[in-house]
Amino acid sequence: MTPEDRTQLVKRLAGLPPARREALLRSLAEQADGMAWPLSSGQERLWFLSRFDPADTGYHIMWHVRLHGEVNHAGLVWAFSRIVARHEVLRTRFLLRNDRPGQVVREPEQVPVERMPGGEAAVAGFVNRPFDLSRDLPIRVALIEDGDAHLLCMVIHHIAADAWSLDVLMRELAECYAAYRENREPVLAALPLQYRHFAVWERKRQDQQRLDWWTRWLTGVPVLDLPVDMARPKRWSGPAVREYVAVPDDATTRLEELAREERCTQFMALVVAFQASMGLLAGQDDFCVGVPVAGRSRAEFAPLIGCFSNTIALRADLSGDPTFRELLRRARGPFMRALQNADAPFERVLNAVQPARDLSRPPLCQVVFNLTHDLPKADLFRTTLGDLRVETCEPLRVTQARAEVFGEIYRDANGVGGWLEYNSDLFSAETGRLFGEMFSGLVHWAGNHPDLRLSHLKGKR
Structure with missing residues (x-):
């Protein structure tokens, strides 16, 4: 922009109503270079x-x-x-x-x-x-x-x-x-x-209190070290392969009833089951699971297309060979506080926590659990497009793994379904099946036997 252009802009701004002029100046000030x-x-x-x-x-x-x-x-x-x-x-x-x-x-x-x-x-x-x-x-x-x-x-x-x-x-x-x-x-x-x-608003937003909470909760969390079947590449890579999972409605309902008894949500119960399955397979009681959240905390964001989703890191505490009921009780408070602080961008959390950098693994959360059924889907699964009949197809799989294990799980009338996507540069098909069996087995057995200790649930696949 030339000096003459700036002069003309100032004159035009002077003629605007005060509120509009202030809003426009704020937006112009945020531009990095021209447009x-x-x-x-x-x-x-x-x-x-x-x-x-x-x-x-x-x-x-x-x-x-x-x-x-x-x-x-x-x-x-x-x-x-x-x-x-x-x-x-x-x-x-x-x-x-x-x-x-x-x-x-x-x-x-x-x-x-x-x-x-x-x-x-x-x-x-x-x-x-x-x-x-x-x-x-x-x-x-x-x-x-x-x-x-x-x-x-x-x-x-x-x-x-x-x-x-x-x-x-x-x-x-x-x-x-x-x-x-x-x-x-x-x-x-x-x-x-x-x-x-939204990008400008997010950059301006003060997240320090949220970041302080995340730092207190996550500092010192170990890497989840799942046993691999192949040598870990020095740099993250690998195709994604899906292992499908299914838990019948009756078993899923019993897990949900247990969650209500412990004042937890269905979401919390399924995340805890995923944490427990990953922890038992790795032999660890302390690690993080990444959970995507919608990130649309203001009504103005709802009708927009854009990258609003965020990831929160939910720290597992499986210490002391607890029962599944005890795990739910442990998880409730921290999970609620994590959701209250979910607006803090994952990237800023990483910068605040500063986990050890390792190019061979995703940072902080090596595994991810995504419960998809709460997203709006009325139009996603529509059956018409003008005068055309629409048939929904199964989502195509990506070729590149996003995490060591990435769960895409939903709840419908048939129970819990979906898949665990695993990195085939690290894990064999047999281990992939083990991931699916361990998770679905825990969902099934935890609802029926919530007071069995995790060491007893390990073999219930």
Whole structure:
């Protein structure tokens, strides 16, 4: 910006109402370089990881559905282009400016919907194609032949979205596609703000009290040292392989009844079961489990696509060979306080706790447990898209492991289901099965025998 431009800007600002002028000045002051805005803490870590390993696809968020009926390709292009124009984060480039990463919002443009032949290899290649975050849109879409139907495959880099965002995306896609077919404007409420405003707000927020609590709770926590089957690589790498788990509804219900007796939630009971299974396998009673949380603490964030999700580190205390009931009682207070302090970005917690750095392992939390059923899903699992019938497909697996063991678990009418994703550079298929059996066995036995000690539960798979 030239000195003359600045003079004209000052004159224009002087003519604005005071409240609007103050808000605009605050936003301008946060720009790093011209049109570059700061990254949120979560985005900054994802940007660093992409620079560390540009081929890593572990942070690709994927969703695909099968479309039945006559698909209008031009309508899909128009619909996705309207969504990307509406959500700035989906048309943002991530660049290094003045030795710091910044996000630069591009002008709206037409979003291609690639046409592809069918076949598992084609789908896998599309999903696992790395993003160049400095050049590419952080979203790409393909329409893939699938017999008499089509697969609509959407891939978004986590730097621009989270699991909650998929529900928003599908809701707006349905409205925009229907609007195109009906030759009208989409009926979508105006967005209260853009993701870059969240990034500025998060950077300004004072987190010291939260960080002090995390530091007190997590300082000195040991690494979880699960026994590996292969030599650990010096640098984190490895394909992800899924081991499916299932616990019947009756056993799940008994665990939930136990949780209520101990004034705990279903979430707490399942996390404790996961902690216990990992601890028993590692022979450890002190370590952390990472748990993703939505991170949308303000109502204005709900309708936005963006990277709001955060990870909290839940420290396990399995000391003294406790019963499962005792574990729930131990966990309740710390878990509640962890949730109260969940807004502190994981990256800032890492900086405050300063765990020993080891490029061969994820920092602080070597394993992660994600309970997914509490996320909004009404539109994610919708059955129509305009005049098309929609069939939900099983989420495609990523090729890159995000943790040594990463649990994606849900609760539905059939009980507990999902999978444990493990790093196959570290663990054999037999060990992967052991992970699944240990977790599902603990969920089953803890509800039926809550007063048995963990040493007795170890063999109940």
